[in-house]
Amino acid sequence: MKNSIRAIALTALLGLAACGINLLASATNPVNTTKLYQAELVFSASIKTFNKYKDLCARRVIASTCWTYVVEGQGIIRKASAADIAARNFVDKYPTLDATNVVQSFTGLVSDFTGTVDKLSAIK
16 A cells, blocks of 8 residues: 555656656745845945934034934844844755745835935935
8 A cells, every 4th residue: 555655656756757847856945145135235225324314413414303313223223233144144044944034024124224214314
């Protein structure tokens, strides 16, 4: 009985392989490193812009309400940096597992940060 099941399974696998379908091929991560890298580029550019506005705020070139967004941005930077490291480590350590959640954690914080930078840039 066991041999019959094995023979049927082997025949099915060979039949699918002949059609070009390899069920035993290694899985690929649906959230690849490109998506993470793109988010890292956005984050890096946003930090540069943030630092420019933070400097303007420190020199009192823009309204003092800017400090609200500077403090908020600094908190998000800390969280986003930690999330980036966690996502990068996960993708590197488990290249075949779905990294959607850890990458989305980082990209969500990047989105929050860019929103804060936008608010900061709107201050005159």
